[in-house]
Amino acid sequence: MNKLVSSWSKNKPLPESYKFPPETRPGNLIVPTCKTIPVIDLRNAEGRNRTDIVQQILKPSQEYGFFQVVNHGISENLMNESMDVFKELFEMPDEDKVHQWRDNLRHPCHPLQDCIKHWPQKPIRYREVVAAFSIEAKKLGLRILELFSEGLGLESGYFGDKLSESLHLFVNHYPPCPDPSLTLGITKHCDSILLTILHQGDVNGLQIFNSEEWIGVEPLHNAFVVNIGNQLQIISNDKLKSGEHRVVTNSRAARTTVAFFIAPSEDSVIESAISLVGEASVYRAFE
Numbered sequence: 001m002n003k004l005v006s007s008w009s010k011n012k013p014l015p016e017s018y019k020f021p022p023e024t025r026p027g028n029l030i031v032p033t034c035k036t037i038p039v040i041d042l043r044n045a046e047g048r049n050r051t052d053i054v055q056q057i058l059k060p061s062q063e064y065g066f067f068q069v070v071n072h073g074i075s076e077n078l079m080n081e082s083m084d085v086f087k088e089l090f091e092m093p094d095e096d097k098v099h100q101w102r103d104n105l106r107h108p109c110h111p112l113q114d115c116i117k118h119w120p121q122k123p124i125r126y127r128e129v130v131a132a133f134s135i136e137a138k139k140l141g142l143r144i145l146e147l148f149s150e151g152l153g154l155e156s157g158y159f160g161d162k163l164s165e166s167l168h169l170f171v172n173h174y175p176p177c178p179d180p181s182l183t184l185g186i187t188k189h190c191d192s193i194l195l196t197i198l199h200q201g202d203v204n205g206l207q208i209f210n211s212e213e214w215i216g217v218e219p220l221h222n223a224f225v226v227n228i229g230n231q232l233q234i235i236s237n238d239k240l241k242s243g244e245h246r247v248v249t250n251s252r253a254a255r256t257t258v259a260f261f262i263a264p265s266e267d268s269v270i271e272s273a274i275s276l277v278g279e280a281s282v283y284r285a286f287e
């Protein structure tokens with residue numbers, strides 16, 4: 001794990017190698033937190049409001065490629081316990097060097113019995129807590145993908161099995177930064193996978209680039225941010241949008257987030273779903 005940023009001492013200025021070229025710096029512009037990125041209540045997704053919920057998730061997935069979900073079925077206790085072990089992890093002694101204002105740990109979570117042997121052994125609860133969290137996050141991802149199958153008119157289970165087999169966890173830790181206007185936690189990007197389930201904790205930092213403007217995604221208690229990845233955009237033949245986003249830092253509070261990346265198995269072919277192609281596919285199939 002790279003840990004230079006976490007070992008930065010508060011009284012020193014931002015090191016030169018962390019300063020971004022002027023055109024990509026966030027500067028001191030105040031980015032408004034967007035109130036229009038919908039928060040979707042999944043409580044009744046399995047009940048009689050299902051069609052309604054399917055419609056509610058389609059709209060923001062076409063406009064932003066982002067929405068948040070609450071009442072998703074993952075217990076507050078498990079979310080908190082996981083965030084506690086992730087934070088503890090970044091408080092442990094450091095080694096290496098990075099150039100975005102972020103420390104980062106990543107590892108696969110599937111198949112669990114093979115991967116878990118390579119996960120951190122400390123903090124001592126890490127493997128147990130994160131295994132439970134990854135299983136729940138995958139289930140949530142599959143529920144949301146099933147809502148997309150319905151919304152796009154695809155057969156039930158379309159995204160099950162191979163198309164959602166792989167699961168990777170990324171923990172990002174952004175310590176307080178001496179000059180947030182000069183650097184970024186993560187540069188502008190789209191997630192290259194199928195779907196991201198992100199727990200962003202309670203500190204601001206995630207911004208979406210939409211209609212030529214940056215908008216902040218409000219950290220909501222107990223919510224997950226759901227982010228359409230490039231592969232889902234391709235499969236939906238551009239009916240859904242993979243949203244560009246970045247992470248800015250701040251000088252006051254450390255920010256720890258966890259992203260679960262759901263992706264197809266290595267041998268899957270990624271192509272637009274036949275029933276969504278119409279006149280022509282926007283994309284060529286690839287493995």
Ligand SMILES: O=C(O)CCC(=O)C(=O)O
Nearest residue numbers: 170172200206247257259
């Ligand atoms: O930390 C965040 O809020 C977002 C992280 C992210 O975009 C990523 O890991 O791809």
Ligand SMILES: [Fe+2]
Nearest residue numbers: 189190191245
């Ligand atoms: Fe991302």
